[in-house]
Structures are given as C-alpha cells and as structure tokens.
Amino acid sequence: MTHPELALTAAKARLLGLDMVYRAASGHPGGSFSAMDLLTALYQNVMRIDPKNPQDPGRDRFVLSKGHCTPALYPTLALRGYFPLKDLQQFRSIHGQMSGHAEMHNIKGVDMSTGSLGQGISAAVGMALAGKMDGRSYRVYTMLGDGEIEEGQVWEAAMSAAKFKLDNLCAIVDINGLQIDGRTADVMPSEPLDQKWAAFGWHVILCDGHDYDAIEDAYTQAQSACGKPSVILAHTVKGKGVSYMEHSAGWHGKAPNAQQYHQGREELTGQIAQLARQAGRDPQAELAPVLAVLCDDKEGN
Amino acid sequence: MSETIATRAAYGETMAALAKDYPDVVVLDADLSGSTMSKKFADVCPERFFNIGIAEANMAGIAAGLATCGKHPFLHSFAMFATGRAWEQVRNSIAYPRLNVKVIGSHGGLSVGEDGATHQCLEDYAIMRAIPGMLVVSPCDGPSMRLATKALLNYEGPAYMRLGRLAVESVTDEIPGYRFELGRGFQLREGGDVTVIATGMMVQEAVKASDTLKAQGVSVRVIDMATIKPLDEEIVLKAARETGAIVTSEEATVLGGLGSAVCECVAASCPVPVVRHGVQDQFGRSGAAKQVLAAYGLTADGIINSVHKVLAMKR
Numbered sequence: 162m163t164h165p166e167l168a169l170t171a172a173k174a175r176l177l178g179l180d181m182v183y184r185a186a187s188g189h190p191g192g193s194f195s196a197m198d199l200l201t202a203l204y205q206n207v208m209r210i211d212p213k214n215p216q217d218p219g220r221d222r223f224v225l226s227k228g229h230c231t232p233a234l235y236p237t238l239a240l241r242g243y244f245p246l247k248d249l250q251q252f253r254s255i256h257g258q259m260s261g262h263a264e265m266h267n268i269k270g271v272d273m274s275t276g277s278l279g280q281g282i283s284a285a286v287g288m289a290l291a292g293k294m295d296g297r298s299y300r301v302y303t304m305l306g307d308g309e310i311e312e313g314q315v316w317e318a319a320m321s322a323a324k325f326k327l328d329n330l331c332a333i334v335d336i337n338g339l340q341i342d343g344r345t346a347d348v349m350p351s352e353p354l355d356q357k358w359a360a361f362g363w364h365v366i367l368c369d370g371h372d373y374d375a376i377e378d379a380y381t382q383a384q385s386a387c388g389k390p391s392v393i394l395a396h397t398v399k400g401k402g403v404s405y406m407e408h409s410a411g412w413h414g415k416a417p418n419a420q421q422y423h424q425g426r427e428e429l430t431g432q433i434a435q436l437a438r439q440a441g442r443d444p445q446a447e448l449a450p451v452l453a454v455l456c457d458d459k460e461g462n
Numbered sequence: 463m464s465e466t467i468a469t470r471a472a473y474g475e476t477m478a479a480l481a482k483d484y485p486d487v488v489v490l491d492a493d494l495s496g497s498t499m500s501k502k503f504a505d506v507c508p509e510r511f512f513n514i515g516i517a518e519a520n521m522a523g524i525a526a527g528l529a530t531c532g533k534h535p536f537l538h539s540f541a542m543f544a545t546g547r548a549w550e551q552v553r554n555s556i557a558y559p560r561l562n563v564k565v566i567g568s569h570g571g572l573s574v575g576e577d578g579a580t581h582q583c584l585e586d587y588a589i590m591r592a593i594p595g596m597l598v599v600s601p602c603d604g605p606s607m608r609l610a611t612k613a614l615l616n617y618e619g620p621a622y623m624r625l626g627r628l629a630v631e632s633v634t635d636e637i638p639g640y641r642f643e644l645g646r647g648f649q650l651r652e653g654g655d656v657t658v659i660a661t662g663m664m665v666q667e668a669v670k671a672s673d674t675l676k677a678q679g680v681s682v683r684v685i686d687m688a689t690i691k692p693l694d695e696e697i698v699l700k701a702a703r704e705t706g707a708i709v710t711s712e713e714a715t716v717l718g719g720l721g722s723a724v725c726e727c728v729a730a731s732c733p734v735p736v737v738r739h740g741v742q743d744q745f746g747r748s749g750a751a752k753q754v755l756a757a758y759g760l761t762a763d764g765i766i767n768s769v770h771k772v773l774a775m776k777r
Contacts, residue, residue, distance in 0.1 A: 218532065265530070265559055273530060274559040280551055283520045287527020287535075290512070294488075294533075314551075317520035325512075 162205045164373035165440035170240055171201040172436050173451050175402045176429040177239070177249055178232030180455045183422040185253035188261065191412040192306055193233035195337040195370065195397035200233050202376045203302060203333075204241045212242040215269045221299050222288050224273040226281025226315075227306040227335065228262040229414070235259060235268070243270035246454045279312025281305070282332060286322050289330040289390075300384070304333045308340030311349045316361065322390040323362025330390040331383040332363075335370060337399035339410040354394055363392045370395030403428055426455070464632040465604055469663075470568045470625035472604035474499025476611040477536070481507040484615050488528055490537040492518050498538040498568040498625065518543045522551035522565070529561035534615075540574075541567030541624055542583035545590050557593045557620045564614050565590070570600075570624035571713035572741065572758055573663065575751030582746030582754075587661075588718025590622040591691045597621035597644065598691040600712075602665035603632040606688055609642035617644060628751055630663050634686065647694040653683035656769055656776070657701035660711040661687045661720050664739075668711055670762035675769060682769060693723045695731070702732040707776040709737045709768045713760055716740040735775035739768040 162170065174197050182188035204210070208221040225234050231252070239246045251257020258267035262276030272288070275281040285303035292299050305315065322330050334354065342348050351357070355365045364386040368379040376395070383391035399413070400406025403425040417425055433451070434444035481487065481503055489511045495501040504511035514521040518539050525535035537544065544567040545552065556563045567586055574582045590598045599614065599621060601607040607625070614621055634640045637650055647659065651672045660668040665686045672682040683705055685697055701708060708728065710721035721738030728734055741758055748754075755761060 222530075224527075273527065274555075277550060277554040279519075280523050280526075280555045283523020283551070284527035284530065284555060286520070287524035287529075287533075288531055289527075290524065291528050291531035291533050294510075295531075314517075314519045314523065317515075317517035318523065321514055321517070321520055321524065324515075 163440065165436060167198070167201050167205060167373050169433065169436040169440050169442065169447065170205060171197045172402065172429055172432045174201060174233065174236035174240055176426065176433065176451055177236035177246065179403065179417070179422065179425045179429060181232050181235070181249050181252040182416045184250065184456050186416045187253055188232050188416060189229040189414045190232055191339065191399040191406060191409070192227060192335065192337060193230040194401045194403065194406065195399045196230050196233045196304060196335045197401065198371050198373065199304070199333055199335065199376060199395055200237045202373060202380065204237050206377070207380045208302065209299070212270065215243060219297055219299055222272040222301045224281040224285040224288070224301070224303040225263045225275050226285070226303050227278065227309050228275030228281060231261065231263055234263055234271070238270040241270070246450060250454060278309040279314035282315055282318040285330060286318050286327065289322070289327040290325055292329050293325070293327065299329065301330050302333065304335060307334055307336040307338065307345050307351065308348070310334060310351060319358065319361040319363065326388050327390045328386050328388055332390065332392045334392060334394050335397050336394060337397045339399045339413065341410065341413045343410050358392045358394070363390050366391060366393045368393055368395050370397035371401060402432065464635055466629050466631050467604035468626055468629045469601055469604060469607040470499045470627065472607040473611050473625050474502035476608045478502040478506045480612065480615060484534065486532060486534040487615065488512070488533045488535045490514055490521050490525055490535055492516055492521050492539045492543065494539055494568070498566065500538040518548040519551045522548040523555050525563045526555040526559070526561050529563050534562055536564040536566055538566045538568065540581060540583065541570035541586045542581055545586040545622060546583060549589055553593050557596050560595060560619060562618050563620055565622045566625060567622065568625040569627045571626070571662065572746045572754045572760060573626060573628045573713060573751040575754055576748050578748035579745040584715040584741050584746065585718070586622070586624055587690050587712065587714050587720060588722070591718065591723065595620060596691065597689065599623040599644065599689050600662045601688045602662055602686055603630055603634055605632050605635040606642050606686070610688060613642060613644050624662060626663050628663065631666055633666050633669050642688065645689050645692050645694060647685045647687040647697040649683065649697070650686050651682060651684035653681040654705055655681045656707045656709065656773055657683040657685060657705045658709045658711055658765060658769065659685045659687050659698065659701065659720065659724055661690055662713050664711040664713050664760065667760070667762045667765055671765035671769065674762065675766060680769065680773070687720060690720050690723055693727055695727050698724055698727050699732050702728045702734045707735050707772045709739055709765060709772050711739040711765050711768070714740055716742060735772050737768045737772040739765055
C-alpha cells in the first residue's frame with residue numbers, strides 16, 4: 162500500500178475499534194489507537210502472510226504482547242482479510258468468540274493468546290528460536306506497551322533473545338507515555354529506553370509511530386539487523402485520531418458514552434473521507450463497508 | 463531387593479534414551495540442569511537443549527512460543543519455581559491456549575531437606591490442579607517414572623510432573639501386571655478394611671504401613687495414584703464402596719492436592735470418612751530429608767496413625 166492508503170486503512174481501523182469498544186461498553190481504545198499506524202503498516206506492507214492460509218508454518222508471526230489492544234489488532238486483521246468486518250460486532254460479547262484480550266484458537270490470524278502483560282515477548286522469543294532451529298526464514302514481530310515493559314519478564318526475554326542471536330525477532334515498543342494510573346514517567350520511570358535495550362544486546366531503532374516514512378524505514382532497518390534482535394522504539398500519541406482521547410490516560414480502558422461515541426465517529430468519518438481523497442479513492446465507496454457494520458443508535462450502551 | 467533410584471534420575475535417563483525417537487522434543491532449564499537431570503538430555507542432544515538462565519517466567523513463555531511452532535517443550539526447574547514462580551505464565555501462556563508444554567518440577571516436597579522452607583514446594587499439586595485442563599502427574603519410583611516419562615512424551619497438551627530428589631525404593635516393579643497409564647491409579651495391595659491412596663514417595667510408606675497393619679489384623683488396600691488430575695474416580699469410588707474408609711497420603715499440603723481431590727470425589731458420589739495425611743497447613747524447615755519427613759509425620763507410622771483415625775470414624 163502507498164502511505165496515504167495505509168493512513169486511510171488505519172483510520173478505518175480506528176473507527177471500527179471505537180465502535181467495538183462502544184458496543185461492548187468496555188475495552189482499551191487509548192493504547193489501541195496509538196498502535197494503529199504501526200500495526201497497519203506491519204500487516205499491510207511488512208509481514209509475509211496469507212489470510213487464506215493463516216496456519217502456514219512458514220508465515221511471519223505477530224504477538225500482541227500488549228494483549229489488551231485488541232481494538233487495534235482485530236480491525237487490522239479484519240481489514241487484512243482474515244475475517245469479515247461484521248465479526249467485530251461480537252467483541253467482548255458472550256454471544257461470540259471475540260475475547261477481550263487476544264486469543265489464538267478462535268480468531269483467525271492471532272498467533273498467540275496474550276493479555277497478561279510481559280508474557281507475549283517471551284512467546285515471540287520461543288517462536289523465533291523455533292524458526293532458527295528449523296532453518297526457516299520467517300520473522301517474528303511483537304508489540305509491547307511502554308507501561309508493559311515495567312514487567313521484569315520483558316527484560317528476562319530481552320536477555321534471552323540476545324543470547325540466542327535472534328535477528329529474526331523484532332519488538333516494537335509503543336511509547337505513548339501513559340498508563341492506567343497516569344504518566345509512565347511518574348508511575349515508573351523507564352528512560353533511557355534506547356540505552357537500556359542497547360545494553361541488553363538489541364539493535365535499537367527510533368521512530369515516530371505515526372509517520373509512515375519513519376515506520377517503513379524502521380521495519381526495513383529491523384529486517385537488515387544481523388546477529389541480534391531489533392527493537393523499534395516508536396513514539397506515539399495515546400488515543401491518536403480521536404480528539405478528546407489524545408494524550409489522556411483516562412482513555413486507557415474506558416468506553417465512550419453515546420455523545421462521545423458519535424463525536425469520535427464523526428471525527429474519524431471525516432478523516433476517512435479526507436484520506437480517501439488524498440489516496441485517490443472514492444470517499445463514499447471507502448466508508449460504506451465500514452459504516453455498514455457500525456452500531457445504530459439502538460445498539461451499544 | 464529391588465532398585466533404589468531417585469525419580470529425577472530415572473526421568474533424566476529416560477529423556478536421554480528416548481531423545482532421538484522424539485525429534486520435536488525441546489528441553490529448557492533455568493540453571494538447574496544438573497539437579498533436575500535435564501542435563502542428561504542436553505548431553506545427548508545439545509542442539510535441542512536451551513538454558514534460559516534463572517528466569518522461570520521467561521522460560522515458560524519461550525516454551526509456549528516453541529509449542530505454537532510445533533515443538534514439544536519440556537521445561538525444568540525445582541517444583542517451587544516451575545509451578546510457583548511461573549504459575550501465572552503456566553496458566554496464561556501455556557494452559558489457556560492449550561499448548562503442548564510439559565512443566566517438570568524437580569525436588570518437590572519436604573524431601574528437599576536442608577535447603578528448607580523456601581525450596582520445599584508443598585503446593586505444586588494444588589496450584590497446578592487448579593488450572594483448567596492441566597494434567598498433574600506424580601510417579602512414586604524409578605520404574606513408574608520411566609513409564610510416566612514415556613507417556614508424557616506421547617501425550618499432547620499441557621501437563622505437570624513432579625520429580626523427587628531422594629533415592630527411593632521401587633515398589634511397582636514387584637507387582638504382577640503393573641502398568642502405568644495417565645489418569646489411572648493402580649492397586650498395589652489388596653485390602654478390605656480401609657484404603658490408603660498415596661502419591662509420589664508416600665506410596666512406599668503406604669506399602670510399609672499396609673504390611674505392618676496386616677500383621678495387626680487390619681487389611682489395608684493401597685493405591686498408587688500417580689496421576690492426581692484427572693483423578694481416577696473409578697478406583698476411588700470402588701475403594702470407598704468396598705472398604706468404607708480412605709486415607710490419602712502425599713508429600714504436600716493437605717489443602718488442594720490429592721487429599722482434596724479424593725474428598726471432592728467421594729463427597730459427590732459415595733461419602734465415606736477420609737483422613738488426609740500430608741503436611742498440615744505449615745511451611746517446611748531445614749534438616750536432613752529423612753529427619754524433616756519424620757518431623758512432619760510423613761512416614762509409615764504417620765500413615766498408620768491416620769488409618770487408626772479413619773477406622774474410628776468408620777461406622
């Protein structure tokens with residue numbers, strides 16, 4: 162995809178994510194929206210995957226270590242063709258299989274069940290290790306939150322990835338600077354992250370997690386690292402794309418009310434229309450399939 | 463005289479002997495490979511052995527990731543750390559996604575001895591049993607451990623197995639027709655007055671207790687419950703119906719492990735008095751292993767006392 166097409170796809174994913182959280186009256190929009198551009202670029206342009214063959218042993222793999230950000234992952238998978246957009250309506254519902262945190266057996270395209278922070282990166286290390294053992298060329302990606310890396314297990318995993326020289330492993334840290342209780346710098350300062358990851362033996366790449374040129378460069382650099390794992394330290398905005406959610410820790414794990422939902426929906430719909438024009442696409446044709454699965458006013462909370 | 467060997471030694475030699483037959487098996491350890499005996503596998507298959515360092519949580523997660531790619535990981539540490547330190551990783555990264563990982567906990571129970579309470583895991587049966595879909599296995603001697611190891615190599619799904627530190631006498635090899643099957647108990651002594659259902663190294667003590675009590679005119683059935691979960695309800699209920707009283711015996715806390723499992727089973731289907739022999743809601747302590755076991759009553763004499771208690775309750 163071109164970069165305007167990626168931006169358009171990410172905006173659609175945000176609108177779908179907003180709708181999922183509103184309909185379920187729960188979920189994690191803030192960290193999902195900060196991760197959306199990084200995830201969209203990864204799934205659309207970087208990973209070697211086939212939605213028609215989601216269990217291909219040779220496929221690239223992705224582990225959402227920040228496993229609560231399913232309002233980013235599930236729409237990304239749906240827009241990549243793993244399952245119909247309509248399935249997103251079952252998010253967090255007793256009537257479906259779209260569990261609140263990422264789940265690998267019932268949701269096509271999810272490579273590992275996650276949710277308890279700090280654990281996904283270890284699984285990604287195991288996948289990368291298996292790839293090395295089998296002489297396969299697949300790559301493994303995992304995304305962590307900057308709050309999540311307060312978990313000690315993350316640094317155990319970081320040490321082990323360096324020990325096993327897993328240059329087929331790329332971690333992405335979504336640095337939005339906020340966690341549930343406030344600013345990451347106040348809750349538990351973790352900087353200087355670049356020096357920490359480098360000291361743990363990783364190839365460190367810095368980027369703006371909302372700039373597709375920078376994101377593309379970062380993934381390319383990660384692929385060329387030799388003999389050591391790579392980490393992309395991506396600076397992002399929590400709640401990116403919805404004005405009242407941006408830069409707010411309060412939107413970590415909260416659903417919008419009806420008024421907030423409609424405001425967010427209006428903002429994102431406007432972004433989609435504008436991005437469609439920039440990408441040379443018909444705004445109505447781009448919007449229609451997304452709008453078709455959103456809640457009407459009688460649904461939701 | 464039958465063989466005397468630690469179950470961890472029997473486990474290690476079996477893994478090494480069968481390594482070549484199971485090319486998907488991958489062995490992980492957290493800096494205790496000499497003690498857990500996973501080193502035996504490493505010696506013959508170094509390319510499938512990974513030392514993760516003193517990082518049990520990460521080891522569990524790596525094992526999970528390997529399993530998603532078709533590997534069959536066996537992870538090793540002391541029971542305390544494999545099941546305690548990494549409990550939530552075992553629950554969320556291994557058992558919840560039903561991944562084919564074997565959690566192997568060596569040095570279970572009080573028989574760790576001198577290292578004391580921090581290393582004497584008494585809760586492994588209880589906390590592993592609480593996890594949905596988790597198999598919990600605890601063979602009593604070398605011969606049954608060899609069979610259990612092979613059974614786990616052939617079993618698809620998450621499982622926990624406890625290994626013991628101490629050399630123990632073999633009791634299962636002298637039983638005609640003895641067979642090991644996951645999820646099945648096996649009767650080692652026939653008896654009609656009371657049944658002792660034991661697991662791990664308490665099985666040997668139960669056999670001794672049975673032989674002593676026989677001389678006193680008490681007929682004690684002994685069941686080796688090598689799998690605690692899923693519990694062999696058939697053999698438990700048969701014992702309840704036919705002997706009317708049960709003693710459970712485990713080198714573990716009596717809260718949540720074998721004793722609890724047996725009580726749950728009989729309470730639901732055939733209520734009979736049960737006395738749970740084991741560690742009574744206490745931490746362990748340092749001392750020579752045999753002395754610590756004796757101090758906590760984890761001996762044939764302790765089982766005999768429990769048998770008298772339960773017989774007094776039997777109507």
